[in-house]
Amino acid sequence: MTMRKSGLKRRLAGVGTSAVLAAGLVTGISGTAHAGGYGCNGTQVYSQDFMGEGAYTNTVVATVYGYWDGSHNCEVAVKRVFVGQSTRTGITLWSNVDSPKDDTGYYSSYAGPVSVYAAGSCVWEEVDMWDPAGNEIAQSYNYQPHNCG
Template identity: 30%
Template sequence: MGFTRNVAAAGALTALLVGTTAAFGATAQAAPNVTPQGVCGAAYKTVNSAAIGSLGTVYLTYNASNGKNCVATIRTNPGAATNVSAYVYVPDTDEWADDYGNYTSYAGPVRVYGKGHCVSWGGGIANVSVSVENSNCAALREQRTTTVR
């Protein structure tokens, strides 16, 4: 009888821990195999990207149906929370969106209306950041800058 009671108690404890983890534990930030479309939405297609050293990649995506750009910075190897950021800026309209904090997998999504405009965008992971200025427009040549702090 004692063995049955211990197994039942262990099962109840496992159920409690699983429920607690589901309620308070890992967020979408910890999801494996994160993609730009998983962060920004299925309607957003990747139009540009920039490697952040070997730490990850920042992606610029675009949704043709609503004219919005979305940026997400995705770590190559999710793990312990570290400083991760993403930003997008439309100089013509002065519209800006950013996300930064200590994340386990990615930063973003950040969105702005960008149809018919050049965009500047970028992101960072730990001490490496990338910025891309005057991107995805015919009028100007884009300029990429990688910074290691």
């Protein structure tokens, strides 16, 4: 009888440990995406809405969020239209001291992260988006240098 209880306790302890680990993993996944970093390190220092073109002229099609970690700027373009649908979406990030970085692909929620070295420099970005039919709805540039580190 003692053996059965010990075996049962071991199995229950193993199940409990697995449940705790699984809960931690779920929390970790949720926390990472929900923390706002979208895969970027550092502190959020920037956000900018980007407007569409044509039928989307008066529509915010994406919001760019920027993060600074002391040497690198990192940005993502979060979709505001066609969220949940895989549409072509892109973000390109420039600085004066690093080559441009681009992430363009088919995404359902955001493009990026893209990161450039920018210590002692400013950054600027471009957002490109297409609708589900493949029509370009935004090619928006922000040439205003910002996040100057």
